[in-house]
Amino acid sequence: xxxxxxxxxxxxxxxxxxxxxxxxxxxxxxxxxxxxxxxxxxxxxxxxxxxxxxxxxxxxxxxxxxxxxxxxxxxxxxxxxxxxxxxxxxxxxxxxxxxxxxxxxxxxxxxxxxxxx
Amino acid sequence: xxxxxxxxxxxxxxxxxxxxxxxxxxxxxxxxxxxxxxxxxxxxxxxxxxxxxxxxxxxxxxxxxxxxxxxxxxxxxxxxxxxxxxxxxxxxxxxxxxxxxxxxxxxxxxxxxxxxxxxxxxxxxxxxxxxxxxxxxxxxxxxxxxxxxxxxxxxxxxxxxxxxxxxxxxxxxxxxxxxxxxxxxxxxxxxxxxxxxxxxxxxxxxxxxxxxxxxxxxxxxxxxxxxxxxxxxxxxxxxxxxxxxxxxxxxxxxxxxxxxxxxxxxxxxxxxxxxxxxxxxxxxxxxxxxxxxxxxxxxxxxxxxxxxxxxxxxxxxxxxxxxxxxxxxxxxxxxxxxxxxxxxxxx
Numbered sequence: 001x002x003x004x005x006x007x008x009x010x011x012x013x014x015x016x017x018x019x020x021x022x023x024x025x026x027x028x029x030x031x032x033x034x035x036x037x038x039x040x041x042x043x044x045x046x047x048x049x050x051x052x053x054x055x056x057x058x059x060x061x062x063x064x065x066x067x068x069x070x071x072x073x074x075x076x077x078x079x080x081x082x083x084x085x086x087x088x089x090x091x092x093x094x095x096x097x098x099x100x101x102x103x104x105x106x107x108x109x110x111x112x113x114x115x116x117x
Numbered sequence: 118x119x120x121x122x123x124x125x126x127x128x129x130x131x132x133x134x135x136x137x138x139x140x141x142x143x144x145x146x147x148x149x150x151x152x153x154x155x156x157x158x159x160x161x162x163x164x165x166x167x168x169x170x171x172x173x174x175x176x177x178x179x180x181x182x183x184x185x186x187x188x189x190x191x192x193x194x195x196x197x198x199x200x201x202x203x204x205x206x207x208x209x210x211x212x213x214x215x216x217x218x219x220x221x222x223x224x225x226x227x228x229x230x231x232x233x234x235x236x237x238x239x240x241x242x243x244x245x246x247x248x249x250x251x252x253x254x255x256x257x258x259x260x261x262x263x264x265x266x267x268x269x270x271x272x273x274x275x276x277x278x279x280x281x282x283x284x285x286x287x288x289x290x291x292x293x294x295x296x297x298x299x300x301x302x303x304x305x306x307x308x309x310x311x312x313x314x315x316x317x318x319x320x321x322x323x324x325x326x327x328x329x330x331x332x333x334x335x336x337x338x339x340x341x342x343x344x345x346x347x348x349x350x351x352x353x354x355x356x357x358x359x360x361x362x363x364x365x366x367x368x369x370x371x372x373x374x375x376x377x378x379x380x381x382x383x384x385x386x387x388x389x390x391x392x393x394x395x396x397x398x399x400x401x402x403x404x405x406x407x408x409x410x411x412x413x414x415x416x417x418x419x420x421x422x423x424x425x426x427x428x429x430x431x432x433x434x435x436x437x438x439x440x441x442x443x444x445x446x447x448x449x450x451x452x453x454x455x456x457x458x459x460x461x462x463x464x
Contacts, residue, residue: 004244005242011228014228025200026204063282063286077297080300091458
């Protein structure tokens with residue numbers, strides 16, 4: 001049964017089973033909400049403002065780097081699978097490819113992008 | 118005793134009812150899914166108990182003892198408790214995103230089990246893109262975490278969600294490169310092919326010097342980070358972020374995050390056992406026992422990590438991924454390629 005139908009069925013089944021669990025819990029759990037209980041948690045202090053604000057994060061640079069390297073990894077997979085048939089040519093080509101990428105990583109490193117402030 | 122026979126018998130019983138073949142397959146797949154779901158729930162209950170006992174003994178105390186033999190009923194009681202807990206939803210949350218986040222996190226963890234080879238013939242569907250599928254599906258967890266962090270409208274959740282996204286995304290690259298170096302030797306992405314290429318113990322990829330052990334260690338470190346476990350558990354560092362992205366969750370929704378965490382830990386160990394420790398291969402005992410044994414061994418290693426290493430700082434965490442693991446993984450990949458090409462240690 002090497003079929004991709006399993007993926008679809010597992011997706012639907014996963015969502016279904018989680019929703020069934022939520023529904024079961026709904027039947028037996030108490031529900032007693034009031035204003036104070038439904039406040040946003042901020043260590044017992046009165047919460048101030050929204051958290052949907054702009055804040056300085058360092059994460060987008062890592063996200064950018066990730067996209068580059070992840071695309072590269074996508075190229076690595078078919079290379080790895082077909083390596084037996086391709087031989088020396090594939091080996092040298094991939095070494096060149098990886099060296100170019102590592103050069104990019106070194107550049108980012110030197111620029112101080114990888115430093116977490 | 119092999120379990121394959123039982124499932125084959127049940128499948129034939131189903132086929133004998135005279136239903137069209139499509140329906141027989143669909144019912145069989147649904148049954149397989151329900152079995153996997155039940156199995157994962159049991160595994161999670163067991164792992165929570167084991168983690169507590171391990172934590173206890175690591176700190177020279179017995180851990181849960183009161184409920185049943187060595188407290189084995191403790192986690193069952195906890196599961197029932199969580200089912201009965203009130204679901205507190207803060208007024209300010211983004212309802213849609215807040216509701217679906219735990220579903221996404223759990224389903225991403227659950228779907229990986231389509232291709233996990235529990236034993237010889239004990240695989241739901243041997244997809245030809247096997248390992249790539251696992252890598253792709255498990256990274257959906259990041260989206261769930263970001264959804265939880267953003268949807269909660271809570272500062273701790275948002276910071277926790279952002280941190281875990283940056284972390285999981287960074288450690289995915291060394292992990293995938295380590296996996297790639299194994300794929301190089303197998304020449305196929307199918308999980309069954311990966312296991313079958315390690316029939317003898319000296320063929321296990323951990324023992325293929327010099328690239329094997331390095332790839333295994335990189336995989337294990339990155340796997341620990343992927344599952345947000347100590348020493349990489351910054352997203353839920355209690356002292357600074359309360360509980361990270363699941364701060365605002367309670368009751369069954371919280372339980373789903375918790376369940377997904379332990380399922381992910383089991384997945385990482387199972388993939389590690391498949392890729393490096395020969396999967397179901399082993400003498401005498403039935404194949405599924407070997408698989409579970411190897412997986413549990415890796416789970417115990419992850420638990421040992423948790424109770425022996427202190428937590429890293431954020432900057433150390435990110436720099437370790439980008440400045441140490443990724444260069445090492447690349448060098449190791451080239452090493453593996455040279456080894457493969459030269460036929461050195463090509464058993």
